């Protein structure tokens with residue numbers, strides 16, 4: 192498979208310290224055309240930018256994950272603002288609400304979710320949304336803040352078909368990764384079947400959430416073909432079409448249209 196667009200990975204993570212360069216340099220020869228590396232904490236913002244500066248096929252999303260927002264202050268938020276304006280920063284993220292880990296008070300998560308949504312609006316960049324065990328609050332905030340005017344992706348989508356449709360109506364893409372290969376992922380499989388391919392982007396969330404047959408191991412973009420195969424089987428279309436359409440979707444999502452080869 193060629194021309195695969197990896198919309199969500201964390202290659203600055205310490206899991207890649209031993210072989211990062213070798214792995215990243217192998218991606219283009221293995222059909223991975225473009226990667227967006229996603230910052231998730233204050234510390235990962237400079238390391239994400241460094242990867243985007245080093246490799247022409249890597250772009251950056253700049254933001255602070257909800258569980259890390261306890262570290263944010265007005266002062267260091269100016270770094271987020273500044274780095275999000277980097278020429279290779281294509282989105283604000285990942286940002287959102289996470290009630291699974293609950294490491295940061297919900298009121299704090301909500302405050303910085305709103306601030307980062309407003310930053311995206313100001314910079315005219317799409318949102319990369321992380322929502323875990325917080326479906327209703329995420330949707331309520333996104334509606335109240337009129338995120339349909341900003342757009343973006345709901346990464347690692349894990350909610351109902353109904354909610355996927357609602358996000359699509361708001362102009363968002365649905366991020367699908369390794370979970371779609373899991374036997375017990377009944378609802379996600381249903382989501383993939385029910386929503387148009389034109390609203391799906393593919394992702395790994397590396398180093399997390401490796402697809403079957405690597406479930407539980409370190410994930411990387413080289414495993415995206417397993418996600419492509421699962422989607423093609425669910426939608427009864429060719430793998431080539433899944434790759435081609437999701438690649439186009441990702442270019443539209445991250446507004447890299449001018450770099451779309453066709």
Ligand SMILES: [Zn+2]
Nearest residue numbers: 199229285396
């Ligand atoms: Zn992530």
